[in-house]
Each structure stands twice: as C-alpha cells, then as structure tokens.
Amino acid sequence: MKKISLIIAFLSFFANMSVNSAVGPDIKAPYAILMDFDSGKILFERNSTVPVPPSSMSKLMTIYYIFEKIKNGTYTLDTEFVVGPEAWKKAKAMNANSGSTMFLEYGEKVRIEDLIRGIIVNSGNDATIVIAENVSGSEAKFVDELNELAYRLGLKKTTLVNASGWYEKDHLMSVEDLAVLSRRIIQDFPEYYHYFGEKEFLYKEKLTGNKDNRNKLLWIMPSSDGLKTGHTTKGGYGLSSSAKKNDRRLISVVNGIKGGNPSYIRFTDSKALLEWGFREFSNLIYFEPNDKVIEIPVWFGKKSKVSVGVSDKVLVTNKIGENPNVELRATYNSPLPAPVVKGTEVGKLTLYIDGNKIRDYKLITLENVERSNFLVRIFKNIKQIILNIVS
Numbered sequence: 390m391k392k393i394s395l396i397i398a399f400l401s402f403f404a405n406m407s408v409n410s411a412v413g414p415d416i417k418a419p420y421a422i423l424m425d426f427d428s429g430k431i432l433f434e435r436n437s438t439v440p441v442p443p444s445s446m447s448k449l450m451t452i453y454y455i456f457e458k459i460k461n462g463t464y465t466l467d468t469e470f471v472v473g474p475e476a477w478k479k480a481k482a483m484n485a486n487s488g489s490t491m492f493l494e495y496g497e498k499v500r501i502e503d504l505i506r507g508i509i510v511n512s513g514n515d516a517t518i519v520i521a522e523n524v525s526g527s528e529a530k531f532v533d534e535l536n537e538l539a540y541r542l543g544l545k546k547t548t549l550v551n552a553s554g555w556y557e558k559d560h561l562m563s564v565e566d567l568a569v570l571s572r573r574i575i576q577d578f579p580e581y582y583h584y585f586g587e588k589e590f591l592y593k594e595k596l597t598g599n600k601d602n603r604n605k606l607l608w609i610m611p612s613s614d615g616l617k618t619g620h621t622t623k624g625g626y627g628l629s630s631s632a633k634k635n636d637r638r639l640i641s642v643v644n645g646i647k648g649g650n651p652s653y654i655r656f657t658d659s660k661a662l663l664e665w666g667f668r669e670f671s672n673l674i675y676f677e678p679n680d681k682v683i684e685i686p687v688w689f690g691k692k693s694k695v696s697v698g699v700s701d702k703v704l705v706t707n708k709i710g711e712n713p714n715v716e717l718r719a720t721y722n723s724p725l726p727a728p729v730v731k732g733t734e735v736g737k738l739t740l741y742i743d744g745n746k747i748r749d750y751k752l753i754t755l756e757n758v759e760r761s762n763f764l765v766r767i768f769k770n771i772k773q774i775i776l777n778i779v780s
Contacts, residue, residue: 392720392721392722392723395683395718395719395720396716396717396718396719397682397683397717397718397719397738413433413665414433414661414662414664414665415661416435416643416658416661416662417646417649417654417658418435418627418643418644418645418646418654418655418658419435419436419644419645419646420435420436420437420439420441420563420564420627420642420643420644420645421433421434421435421436421437421564421641421642421643421644421658421662422434422435422437422564422565422567422568422641422642423639423640423641423662423663423665423666424568424569424572424639424640424641425637425638425639425640425666425670425672425706426572426575426631426637426638426639426640427637427638427672427702427704427706428672428704428705428706429572430706431565432639432666432669432670432706433662433665433666434565436564437563437564437565437568438545438546438563438565439546439563440546440547440548440561440562440563441561441562441563441564441624441644441645442556442560442561442621442623442624442625443554443560443561443562443567443619443624443627443644444554444556444619444620444621444624444625444627444644445489445512445553445554445617445618445619445620446554446562446567446617446618446619446627446628446629446642446644447549447553447554447560447562447619448508448509448512448517448552448553448554448617449567449570449571449574449616449617449629450535450538450539450547450549450552450570451508451517451520451521451531451535451552452505452508452509452574452617453538453542453570453573453574453577453578454524454534454535454538455501455504455505455520455524456574456577456578456581457538457577457578458524459501459581460577460578464501465501466500466501466502466505467500467501467502468500468501469498469499469500469501470498470499470501470504470519470520470523471496471497471498471499471519471523472493472494472495472496472497472498472499472515472519473495473519473522473523474495475518475522475527475528476493476515476518476519476521476522476528477493477494477495477515479514479515479518479528480493480513480514480515480518489511489512489513489514489599489603490511490513490514490515490599491503491504491507491511491513491515491516491590491592491593491599492515492592492593492599493507493513493515493516493519493592499516499519501520503516503592504516504519504520505581505584506584506587506590506592507590507592508520509584509585509587509590509602509617510584510587510588510589510590510600510601510602510603511590511592511599511600512603512617512618513599514553514555517552517553518552518553520552521552528551528552531552532549532550532551532552535549535552536548536549539566542569542570542573543569544562544566544569544570545563545566546561546562546563546565546566547561547562547563547566548560548561548562549562554619554621555621556621556622556623556624564627564642564643564644565642567629567642567644568629568640568641568642570629571615571616571629571631571640571642572640574616575615575631575638575640582614582615585604585614585615585616585617585631586607586614586615587602588601588602588607588608589601589602590602603618604616604617604618604628604630604656605653605656606628606630606656606659606660609656609660610632610659610660610663610664612632612633612634612663613630613631613632613659613660613663614631614632614633615629615630615631616629616630616631617629618655619644620652624644624645625644625645625646625647625651626644626645626646626647626651626652626654626655627642627643627644627645627646627655628641628642628643628644628655628656628658628659629641629642630642630659630663632663632667634667637667637671637672639663639666639667641659641662641663641666643655643658643659643662646658668709669708669709670706670707670708670709671706671707671709672704672705672706673704673705673706673707673712673713673715674702674703674704675703675704675705675715675717676698676699676702676703676738677702678698678699678700678701678702679698679699679700679755680698680699681696681697681698681755682697682698682699682719682738682752683697683719683721683752684696684697685697685721685723685724685725685735686723686724686725687724687725687726687727687729687758688724688725688726688727689726689727689760689761690727690728690729690758690759690760690761691727691758691759691760691761692758695725695729695754695755695756695758696754696755696756697721697735697736697752697753697754697755698752698753698755699738699750699751699752699753700750700751700753701750701751703717703738703740703750705740705742705747713742713743714742714743714744715740715741715742716740716741716742716744717738717739717740717741718738718739718741719736719737719738719739719752720736720737720738720739721735721736721737721752722735722736725754725758727758727759727760727761728757728758728759728760729754729756729757729758730754730757731754731755731756731757732753732754733753733754734751734752734753735752735753735754736752737749737750737751737752738750738751738752
C-alpha cells in the first residue's frame with residue numbers, strides 16, 4: 390500500500406474578510422461570545438477568554454457529568470439519590486441567602502431525572518449538591534472530578550471550587566469555556582437536551598415559588614431552546630443560550646452584567662447576539678455525513694473499489710456575501726486489502742481556508758467489500774500490479 394494525498398475540492402472565490410471586520414451587535418455584556426454550533430467558529434467575542442465568576446452557569450458541568458454517567462450505564466434516569474445531612478444543611482444556608490432550590494428535605498429519595506430538571510429549570514443548589522455527594526461521596530471529591538472533566542473537555546480557563554456555582558473568588562470560567570461546554574452537551578447528549586427547553590418544573594405541588602425556568606429567552610425568542618442562567622452579586626448576571634433556525638444552531642454566552650435591569654439585559658443581549666449571527670453568517674456545506682467523497686481501490690475484493698465518506702458534516706461558516714478560499718485534501722492508504730468493513734476509518738479529509746489548516750475529518754468506508762475467490766484474487770492482483778506500475 391502507498392499513502393495517497395488528493396485534493397478533492399478547491400473552490401477559489403473572493404477572499405474571506407476577517408470576522409473582526411463585521412460590525413457586531415449592540416450589547417452591554419462585558420463578557421460575551423457567539424459560536425456556530427456545527428463549525429465551532431467564533432462569530433463574535435468580547436473578553437471571551439477572561440476567567441470570571443460563572444455563577445449557576447457552572448451547573449452545566451454537573452449536568453454534563455451526570456449525563457455522562459447515565460450514558461455509560463453507571464446510573465439511569467430512575468436511579469434514586471438520597472438527600473444527606475450535609476447537602477440539606479448547605480442548601481438551607483444558601484436558601485436563606487436567596488439561593489435557588491427545588492425544596493428537597495433531609496432523607497428524601499429523589500430520582501435522578503427530577504434532580505436534572507431541578508438543576509436545569511429551577512437552578513436548584515440542593516439538587517446539585519445531592520448529585521455531587523451521591524456520585525462522589527462528597528462535594529469536594531465531586532469538584533475534583535469536575536476539574537478533571539474540564540481538562541478532558543479542553544476548558545482552559547475553568548477552575549471550580551464548588552458544584553453549585555455559589556460565589557467563591559477562585560470559582561471561575563470564561564464565556565468561551567461555557568460556550569464550548571454548551572456545545573459539547575448538545576453534541577454528546579442530544580437525547581437529553583430537551584430538558585433545557587422546559588419552561589417549568591414543579592417538584593412539589595404545594596411549593597410553586599420556583600417552578601418557572603429562569604431562562605426567559607425561552608419565552609421571548611421562540612427558536613431558543615436552552616441552556617442555563619447564572620447570577621451572583623459579585624459575578625453579575627449571565628446566560629448560556631442556544632437557538633436553532635432552519636437546521637442551523639448558534640450558541641451564545643453573556644456574563645458579568647450589572648446595572649440598569651441586568652436580569653433582563655442578559656436576555657436581550659443574548660437575543661441580539663443570536664439574531665445577528667443568523668442574519669450575518671451562513672454555512673457552506675461541502676459534504677453531509679455518509680456522502681461519498683472518494684473511491685479507494687481494493688485488493689482481492691469482490692468489488693475493485695470502495696466508497697469512502699465522512700462521519701461528520703464538512704462545512705465552513707462565513708459572513709453572508711463573502712466566500713472563502715477552501716481546499717479539501719484527502720489522505721489515505723491505497724489500495725485497501727479485502728475484506729473491508731463498513732465504518733472503518735481509512736484516512737482523513739483536511740479542511741484548509743486561505744491556506745490555513747482548520748481541522749481534520751475522519752474518512753470512513755461506506756460499505757462492506759468481501760474477499761473474492763482465490764483465482765479471481767490472483768487475476769485482480771496481477772492487474773492491480775500492472776496498473777500501479779503504469780501509474
């Protein structure tokens with residue numbers, strides 16, 4: 390076999406202007422970011438890498454971790470956790486200082502699904518600490534595991550001190566990290582993402598004081614479907630949000646809003662960011678998942694070639710009216726020995742924009758190719774050798 394590098398597509402248009410040349414939306418948040426969900430491209434940013442208090446938006450770390458535990462089979466949505474004495478005491482103290490709660494009591498057994506909804510919709514500090522203590526034995530141990538998770542997810546400006554987001558001076562995240570985390574939640578756990586769109590959750594019928602989702606963007610922007618609010622006195626008001634229009638999703642995060650009507654401004658800022666992103670940018674799609682990109686020769690197979698594609702969507706996000714110089718290069722071994730199994734990774738497709746490498750996509754086989762019988766294999770082998778010599 391030999392390594393083949395092939396230019397699959399080269400589209401030369403007018404050079405793409407820098408995203409910084411685009412006039413951004415008029416927002417008040419001192420920390421903000423707007424990201425395209427599919428490409429991960431940052432469309433707007435303001436102090437996006439500065440670590441600041443994330444408040445209850447850091448509960449998204451707890452949500453990611455418990456989703457991961459459910460997906461790997463450690464727990465189910467019906468697993469019950471017990472409200473221990475420490476969780477109850479901590480939550481009571483927070484509630485006395487205007488903390489959020491789902492009104493859990495000491496000794497209660499609560500389904501994980503209810504705790505998830507209690508965190509996402511009610512922003513319950515009690516629910517967060519109950520998960521922490523039941524998963525890891527203590528909140529401190531749980532926080533250690535969340536910091537390890539942050540490292541795994543590539544969150545470079547995240548340092549957590551507690552599970553709930555309660556203000557502590559060293560409990561910090563950048564809005565860029567919150568955007569990356571929000572994107573990973575949607576990517577990695579689409580089956581659970583619907584919880585973020587719930588407008589209310591009432592765990593106890595008689596206690597209606599905290600049933601509505603604090604994310605009012607769900608009401609004022611119909612295309613919005615998540616994610617999480619945050620507020621502490623020192624950290625200000627913030628929101629990690631996402632919206633989807635015409636199969637295109639954007640993620641925005643604003644934080645540190647103080648003065649005026651900051652609780653409302655976080656929603657209007659987020660709406661302005663998202664609507665600007667939908668209006669000013671679009672995605673150029675080159676390949677959908679499982680589209681055929683190339684064919685690769687096969688040794689000793691019942692077919693002489695196998696179709697190869699990509700498992701992820703290949704696209705470029707750019708400002709509307711401007712087109713980038715795009716080059717796609719496929720690198721793979723050729724020929725492939727039979728049998729070939731569908732879904733096997735056989736190379737990579739590399740995306741370049743204006744000569745700069747953007748990312749690699751896995752090239753995978755789109756079909757099975759069985760081995761041919763002995764005589765046919767000999768004949769094809771000789772034919773392939775001759776063709777290789779000629780080429």
